[in-house]
Amino acid sequence: MGKFEEQVKDRAKELKTLFKKGVKIVGESCKKGWHKVKHIRG
Template identity: 80%
Template sequence: MGGFEEQLKERAKELKHLVKKGVKVVGESCKKTWHKVKKIRG
């Protein structure tokens, strides 16, 4: 039973890492899009 919990912890770590990566990527693309929008409006 302990092995299963360990696997869950590892999964959680990986998920957190992926989420952080995803947030960073999304943030970058949002910034780029925002700059384009500002240029068009400006």
């Protein structure tokens, strides 16, 4: 569980960094990123 939580935090940091760089690019990146996060659990 600990490692999984770390992965989620790292993913969140990546998404925040992307969000700061450019909102248009991030729109797709966020969707893909969270899609991956949700499927890691499954």
